[in-house]
Amino acid sequence: MSVRALGTRLFKHGTAFIRHICKRDLNTTTIAEKINAGQQVTSTQPSKVFNQQVVPRNFGLRNVGVKIGLQARRILIDNVLNRVTNSLAGELRKKAARRILYGDSGPFFALVGVSLASGTGILTKEEELEGVCWEIREAISNIKWHYHDVDIDESRFENSPLTINDLSFGKPIAKGANAVVYTAKIRTPDEDNETISLAEKVNSDSKEVSAAKSKKIRTESSDDITKYPFALKMMFNYDIQSSAMAILKAMYRETVPARVYYSNVGISDWEVDLSKRNRHLPPHPNVVAIFSVFTDYVPELEDCRGLYPAALPRRIYPDGEGRNMSLFLLMKRYNTNLEGYIKSTPPSMRTSVLLLTQLLEGIAHLTAHSIAHRDLKSDNILLDTSEPDTPILVISDFGCCLADKQHGLMLPYSSYDVDKGGNTALMAPEILGQQPGTFSVLNYTKADLWAAGAIAYEIFSCVNPFYGDKNQEKLRSVNYNEDDLPDLPQDVPFVIQMLVRNCLKRNPNKRLHPEVAANVCQLFLWAPSSWLKPGMVKLPTSAEILQWLLSLTTKILCEGRINNKTFSYPSEPVESGSNKPSVEGNVQKVGRRTYPEYLLISSFLCRAKLSNIRTALSWIQSITYELDY
Structure with missing residues (x-):
C-alpha cells in the first residue's frame, strides 16, 4: 500500500472516530434509508385511480430505474472523490457531491474531463470507467429529442x-x-x-x-x-x-x-x-x-x-x-421508403453510410429488447427526408415480428406449423434451412443483421444479390456460397465492405453482435482517424476511449440541444455576427453537424459501453491488419 493511500485511510477513519467520541450530529442517513423513508411516505398517500381507457407503456417500472441509478451514482461518486486527498478541498467536495448526486451532471463531467486530461489518475479502475459510461448514457437519455415531433395533443x-x-x-x-x-x-x-x-x-x-x-x-x-x-x-x-x-x-x-x-x-x-x-x-x-x-x-x-x-x-x-x-x-x-428514395435520388457515399448506420442502430435496439423484425426489406424501411442529404431512417411494419416474452429470440421449432416470419428471400440461412424437431430451435439473435447485410447492397446503389436481376443470378440464402457474393463498389470504404461481408456470414457465430456492428459504423463516422488506420498495432486505452466519448457527449449536450429546436428562418445568407443558424437549402445546421447526425450520435451514446467499443475496435484492427499485409 502506498504512503498516499495509507494517509488517506488514516485521515478518514481517524476523523470518524473523533466525531463519534464528541457525539456530533453527523446526519449519516444513507441513500438507501432515504429511499426507504420516501417509500413509506408515498405508501401513506392515496393511490390514484388508473384510467382504463389509456394505458401508457412500462407503467409499472417508473421508479425502479431512479432508485438503482441513485445508488450506482453514489457508489461511483464516493470511489472518485475519496481518492482526492487534498484536505483543503473537503468542503468543495461535499458541495460537488450533493450537486452530482441529485441530478446535475455538469460538475461530474467536468471532474472526469479534468482528471483524464491532466493525467492525475483519479480514474483508474475499470469499474469506475464503466460507471462514467453509465453517467453518459443517463445524461444523453434525458434529452428530449424531437425526432418524431408531430403536432398531436x-x-x-x-x-x-x-x-x-x-x-x-x-x-x-x-x-x-x-x-x-x-x-x-x-x-x-x-x-x-x-x-x-x-x-x-x-x-x-x-x-x-x-x-x-x-x-x-x-x-x-x-x-x-x-x-x-x-x-x-x-x-x-x-x-x-x-x-x-x-x-x-x-x-x-x-x-x-x-x-x-x-x-x-x-x-x-x-x-x-x-x-x-x-x-x-x-x-x-x-x-x-x-x-x-x-x-x-x-x-x-x-x-x-x-x-x-x-x-x-x-x-x-x-x-x-x-x-x-x-x-x-x-x-x-414519412416522405418515402428506402426503395423509392434510392431509385429517385441515388445517395452520396456518406449518406449511404449514415443510412446503414441508422439501420444497424434500429436492429441493435430491437435485439437489446429481445425482438426480431423478421420481415426487413427496403419497402418496410421509411425515410424522413426533411434534410435530404441526411435523411432519418426508421424500421416499420412489425406484423411478422417475434416479440415473445417466454422464449425471446430462441423460438422452439417442433413442427412446420411454427411461423418463421415473412420475406423468405431475405431470411437468414440458419432460419430458412432449419428443420423442425423435438429439440430444434430457431435462433433469431442475428437474423435481422443478416437481412441488413443484404439490404446494404441496395443502400450503396447495387443490385441485392438475393433478389437478382436480368444481369445477375439470384442467390438463395439457404445454399449460397460466401465467395459468390458480389463486391461492393470500390469507393465504398474498406471497413464498411468488410462489415457487410461479415453480416452475410452463413454461420451466425461468425457474425458480429448487432450492437458491435453498429459500433463499427459509428466508429468509422466519428472516431479519431488514427484509430482506423491500417496497421494500427496498439488499441486505444480505456481512458482514451472515455475521453472521446466525453467529447461526443459535450457536443450533444451543447450543440445538440440548440439543434434540437425548430427554426423558421428563410433560406438566405446569414450576416456576420448573427445568432441565426446557417441554412443550406433545406438542411439546417447548428455547429458542424446536421440534426439527424446529432440524433445518430445520441443513439450511440445512449448504449455506449467500453467493452463493446473495444470489441468493435479489435475487429477493425484485425481487418485493417489483413489489408496492410
Whole structure:
C-alpha cells in the first residue's frame, strides 16, 4: 500500500472516530434509508385511480430505474472523490457531491474531463470507467429529442379513446396484402364534424345499419405533408370477429412499437394479457413512431372499392369478404421508403453510410429488447427526408415480428406449423434451412443483421444479390456460397465492405453482435482517424476511449440541444455576427453537424459501453491488419 493511500485511510477513519467520541450530529442517513423513508411516505398517500381507457407503456417500472441509478451514482461518486486527498478541498467536495448526486451532471463531467486530461489518475479502475459510461448514457437519455415531433395533443384523448371520427383523411399512399395506409390529420374542435363514427352508428338496429351504409368518411385531395402529418394504417380483417379484444389479441405484433393502446372495451384486461406474453419496444429514433392503436368500424374511404374491395365489409361492398371492425394504427407520416428514395435520388457515399448506420442502430435496439423484425426489406424501411442529404431512417411494419416474452429470440421449432416470419428471400440461412424437431430451435439473435447485410447492397446503389436481376443470378440464402457474393463498389470504404461481408456470414457465430456492428459504423463516422488506420498495432486505452466519448457527449449536450429546436428562418445568407443558424437549402445546421447526425450520435451514446467499443475496435484492427499485409 502506498504512503498516499495509507494517509488517506488514516485521515478518514481517524476523523470518524473523533466525531463519534464528541457525539456530533453527523446526519449519516444513507441513500438507501432515504429511499426507504420516501417509500413509506408515498405508501401513506392515496393511490390514484388508473384510467382504463389509456394505458401508457412500462407503467409499472417508473421508479425502479431512479432508485438503482441513485445508488450506482453514489457508489461511483464516493470511489472518485475519496481518492482526492487534498484536505483543503473537503468542503468543495461535499458541495460537488450533493450537486452530482441529485441530478446535475455538469460538475461530474467536468471532474472526469479534468482528471483524464491532466493525467492525475483519479480514474483508474475499470469499474469506475464503466460507471462514467453509465453517467453518459443517463445524461444523453434525458434529452428530449424531437425526432418524431408531430403536432398531436394527446391530452385530448385522455378520457376518451381516439376514433375514426376524430380524423380527416387525404389520399391513400400505400397498399399491401394485409393493410392500406392513408394520409390523415386530427380534426380540430372547431372544424365541421361531417364524419360519422360507424362505431356508434352500426349496431343491431337495421335502420341504423342502413343509415351507416349511405354515409361516407370525408376525404380531401390535398397531399401536403404539413397539412396531413399523420399516416393511418388500417389492417385488413377477414376472419377475426368484430370485437376489440379479439382484434387486439390477434394483431398484437403490429402494436409492438406503439406508445399507447386505445380501445372501447376491456383495455385493462387486454394490457395485462399482452404484458404476460408479449414484449414492448420503447421509442427509438430509428423505429417507426406509432402514436396510437385503436379498434373501430371500417369506414368507406377514397378509392376503397378499387384498391381493396375484398377487404371491405358487405355493408360497404356487397361482394366484400371483410369484417365490420379492424385495427387502426396512427403513426407519423414519412416522405418515402428506402426503395423509392434510392431509385429517385441515388445517395452520396456518406449518406449511404449514415443510412446503414441508422439501420444497424434500429436492429441493435430491437435485439437489446429481445425482438426480431423478421420481415426487413427496403419497402418496410421509411425515410424522413426533411434534410435530404441526411435523411432519418426508421424500421416499420412489425406484423411478422417475434416479440415473445417466454422464449425471446430462441423460438422452439417442433413442427412446420411454427411461423418463421415473412420475406423468405431475405431470411437468414440458419432460419430458412432449419428443420423442425423435438429439440430444434430457431435462433433469431442475428437474423435481422443478416437481412441488413443484404439490404446494404441496395443502400450503396447495387443490385441485392438475393433478389437478382436480368444481369445477375439470384442467390438463395439457404445454399449460397460466401465467395459468390458480389463486391461492393470500390469507393465504398474498406471497413464498411468488410462489415457487410461479415453480416452475410452463413454461420451466425461468425457474425458480429448487432450492437458491435453498429459500433463499427459509428466508429468509422466519428472516431479519431488514427484509430482506423491500417496497421494500427496498439488499441486505444480505456481512458482514451472515455475521453472521446466525453467529447461526443459535450457536443450533444451543447450543440445538440440548440439543434434540437425548430427554426423558421428563410433560406438566405446569414450576416456576420448573427445568432441565426446557417441554412443550406433545406438542411439546417447548428455547429458542424446536421440534426439527424446529432440524433445518430445520441443513439450511440445512449448504449455506449467500453467493452463493446473495444470489441468493435479489435475487429477493425484485425481487418485493417489483413489489408496492410
